Amino acid sequence: MKRLTVPAIQRRKFEGKTQEPLVMLTAYTARQAQLLDPHCDMLLVGDSLGQVIYGLPSTLPVTLDMMIAHGAAVVRGSYHSVVIVDMPFGSYEASPQQAFASASRVMAETGCAAVKLEGGTAMAETIAFLAARGIPVMAHIGLTPQAVNALGGYAARGRSQEEHEKIIADGHAIAKAGAFAVVVEGVIEPIAVALTESIDIPTIGIGASARCDGQVLVTEDMLGMFERVPRFVKRYGDIAGMISETAAKYAGEVRARAFPGPEQTYQPKP
Numbered sequence: 001m002k003r004l005t006v007p008a009i010q011r012r013k014f015e016g017k018t019q020e021p022l023v024m025l026t027a028y029t030a031r032q033a034q035l036l037d038p039h040c041d042m043l044l045v046g047d048s049l050g051q052v053i054y055g056l057p058s059t060l061p062v063t064l065d066m067m068i069a070h071g072a073a074v075v076r077g078s079y080h081s082v083v084i085v086d087m088p089f090g091s092y093e094a095s096p097q098q099a100f101a102s103a104s105r106v107m108a109e110t111g112c113a114a115v116k117l118e119g120g121t122a123m124a125e126t127i128a129f130l131a132a133r134g135i136p137v138m139a140h141i142g143l144t145p146q147a148v149n150a151l152g153g154y155a156a157r158g159r160s161q162e163e164h165e166k167i168i169a170d171g172h173a174i175a176k177a178g179a180f181a182v183v184v185e186g187v188i189e190p191i192a193v194a195l196t197e198s199i200d201i202p203t204i205g206i207g208a209s210a211r212c213d214g215q216v217l218v219t220e221d222m223l224g225m226f227e228r229v230p231r232f233v234k235r236y237g238d239i240a241g242m243i244s245e246t247a248a249k250y251a252g253e254v255r256a257r258a259f260p261g262p263e264q265t266y267q268p269k270p
């Protein structure tokens with residue numbers, strides 16, 4: 001199976017009314033990528049890794065070096081999905097030049113196919129700058145976690161008319177600037193539907209709408225690794241329960257001297 005490409009993902013938008021939604025999940029490690037890759041169109045190395053694997057309080061402290069280390073691992077662990085790496089807070093907002101310097105490192109050092117950055121109208125110039133220089137960009141609008149301090153929390157966006165219009169304008173601006181797709185996160189459903197119907201790039205929803213052109217979730221949320229998850233997450237498994245039970249079995253056998261058994265130990269040759 002050949003790896004999907006960014007243009008192939010973008011074309012999916014136009015494959016008719018019965019078009020199959022695009023499937024995206026986050027991945028942070030090589031083994032996780034190996035397991036998810038056959039089921040996905042895109043793997044996102046999200047800066048959510050700050051909270052999910054490093055226990056940080058938000059995505060803000062995540063660094064470019066962290067994203068590059070995990071991005072390279074996910075590229076090594078996959079051969080089918082398009083791998084997209086998040087640009088972390090502080091690595092792209094200052095100018096298109098700063099964004100190019102950071103994004104070109106991400107592309108060269110990980111082998112990923114595209115980067116993702118947060119922001120709408122304010123990032124349009126940067127998106128155009130990167131796209132014109134060979135760096136495909138996925139945008140991310142609506143609830144943008146890197147702006148948690150400005151937004152005042154992680155509540156759904158677009159409930160006021162002013163905010164509603166701003167998010168629609170953001171979607172139009174990033175599409176016009178040349179983003180190849182856009183994550184629409186945590187918005188009231190009519191915004192996600194209106195954007196999906198009015199821009200010519202795929203919308204990837206999270207807490208948005210089943211009518212988006214694709215969906216994404218944080219894999220650990222989807223697997224049931226956490227007790228507390230946002231309302232928009234559906235837990236498809238109970239991996240937290242499985243890990244606890246499995247660790248308890250191991251601990252019990254160690255304490256009972258039942259592990260290691262004869263099968264797991266080496267004896268001298270007779």
Ligand code: KIV
Nearest residue numbers: 026046047048183216
């Ligand atoms: O960092 C992340 O995991 C993301 C997705 C939730 C879209 O940006």
Ligand code: NA
Nearest residue numbers: 046047048086
């Ligand atoms: Na992110």
